[in-house]
Amino acid sequence: MNELWSGMVRRTDPYIPGEQVNGEGWIKLNTNENPYRPSPMVFEALQQALTSDLRKYPESDPEKLRVALAELHHVSADQVFIGNGSDEVLAFSFMAFFTPGKTIRFPAITYSFYPTYAALFNIAYERIPLQEDFALNAEAFYQSDGGVIFPNPNAPTGIALSLESLEKIAGENQGRPVIIDEAYIDFGGDTAIPLLERFDNLLITRTMSKSRSLAGLRIGYAIGSVTMIEALNRIKNSFNSYTIDQLALAAGVASVKDSDYFQTTVQAIIRTREQSRSVFESVGFKVLPSAANFLFVHHPDIPAEQLHKSLKDKQILVRHFSKPETEEWLRVTIGSDDEMGMFFQQLFDLVSAWTD
Ligand SMILES: Cc1ncc(COP(=O)(O)O)c(C=O)c1O
Structure with a gap:
């Protein structure tokens, strides 16, 4: 101290x-x-991005990647926010959606960055015990005070919640943020993306670090309502205008193309x-x-x-x-x-x- x-x-x-x-x-x-x-197309894109343009700042709004991800997930481009790894997207989400004085909930066994962010941003939290079989107890996330956050599948257990449970959690927290961290969803479980049409309190975070072999380039993103994405942009643009460098941007777009x-x-x-x-x-x-x-x-x-x-x-x-x-x-x-x-x-x- x-x-x-x-x-x-x-x-x-x-x-x-x-x-x-x-x-x-x-x-x-x-x-x-x-x-x-990573995909061979990523290496090609990186080669092409190695030009004297590196002297310039990258785009403040990584629009090409937003558009590519929007097409991939069948949402509109203004429903996508991109950050420097999903850890940054999660940190911005804590700032954008959780309010000091209100208590949020996350699982007692989960990604250990959540309590770290909560401490940093002065957010009170309840750790919700898992069931005996280590599955999340969905009902314990209903009617939260300040919102909820959890990974699906959960980490480090790997257990996924059903789409039905996710829908209930979103519906039982109307007016409060529900953040679902889908860092591992490409390996199993149901994505909550289809629920976005009905729940404007839902934010889904994703990463290119795991299923796309790009942990070294730090690319994460969030998908949510236009209003939630605007909140994340307001935080980002009050913090650092250029969170995604030119190489990461080129590699991210190439990775999405190589399905x-x-x-x-x-x-x-x-x-x-x-x-x-x-x-x-x-x-x-x-x-x-x-x-x-x-x-x-x-x-x-x-x-x-x-x-x-x-x-x-x-x-x-x-x-x-x-x-x-x-x-x-x-x-x-x-x-x-x-x-x-x-x-x-x-x-x-x-x-x-x-x-x-
Ligand atoms: C549940 C969960 N969320 C988010 C992340 C962060 O991923 P990244 O910052 O590499 O996108 C991890 C990484 O281990 C994770 O396990």
Whole structure:
């Protein structure tokens, strides 16, 4: 604590991102990155964007990408907002829609950036316990005071809510913001986009970091009513005029155009996820039913922290969350088939050494 720190800094509890490692030989299954490279069309677009135009500022309004995303999702271009990763879109959404003095709700086990933003922007919150099977308790989100936010599928559990439940949550919060973070929706679950026609309190956030292999370029977006998108633009334009750089813009448009590559890689990850689930179960793990690109797993005999550490000693990173409600679980990102093969080889050795 420093006397020069503002109240805002004093009340922060910064998010701790998953470890990024340098050097050869690591298998990284800890930050839900995509194991496949970005589409070849992205590389072409990046090459073409490497011109002397880089001396200029990018467009303040990334219109080309907004239009491409609007076509993809069958909405109008003024229903799309683009930000520097969905983390930025989420931060802007906290500022744009949640009000100090009103209490918002999010799940007790969820993306740990939400409590961080809530602290930063002075928003009171209730953490809503999950059901015994780790699914979200939809009814507990009805009639909130200041609005709700949750991922669908949820992270780190991977469990998705039905469209019917999403509709009820939106309808039971009329006049209050309902933010659905669809970071993982391309890997499973129903998108809430069709509900936008009926609910103007709904905002859906998306990212190109996971299903489009572009975590390194930081592209996130939101889809909502024109009024909600205007609110996000008002925040963004009071903060930083150029949140999307020229290269990210070119790559984002190219990625949206290459739907074949997108489908092929997403389907490959879903296939590997389902195979991996069976393999985990065959060596005694409990595995939650995931609609995302990761599995949340628990072994009844081996402490998760120990597994996390032993795997790291073998240059394999998975994610362990040390909070009491998640400390017995590991979140394992779905890698390529080769990476998962090497991961399971090491895991089998650890499990048999522990249970012998
Ligand atoms: C639920 C959820 N939302 C949002 C994000 C942020 O994604 P990005 O800022 O890369 O778009 C993540 C990343 O792990 C996430 O798990």
